Amino acid sequence: MKKLLKDFMSIDLPWKIVLVGTPIAILGYVMGGPGPTEFWDPVMWIGSGIAAIGWVMMAFWK
Numbered sequence: 656m657k658k659l660l661k662d663f664m665s666i667d668l669p670w671k672i673v674l675v676g677t678p679i680a681i682l683g684y685v686m687g688g689p690g691p692t693e694f695w696d697p698v699m700w701i702g703s704g705i706a707a708i709g710w711v712m713m714a715f716w717k
Contacts, residue, residue, distance in 0.1 A: 669713035676705030 683699025
């Protein structure tokens with residue numbers, strides 16, 4: 656676990672943001688399922704937004 660955390664800390668910031676936002680979005684999508692969900696839909700959109708910010712940062716990084 657320490658090696659995984661050490662490896663995570665060594666990658667660039669945009670990749671960190673993408674790797675954090677994507678699982679949040681997937682979790683919200685999977686847990687939301689079909690039909691109206693009042694809690695998981697915002698989780699999915701927040702995770703998607705975090706991942707999208709990471710992708711935009713990656714496009715303009717350095």
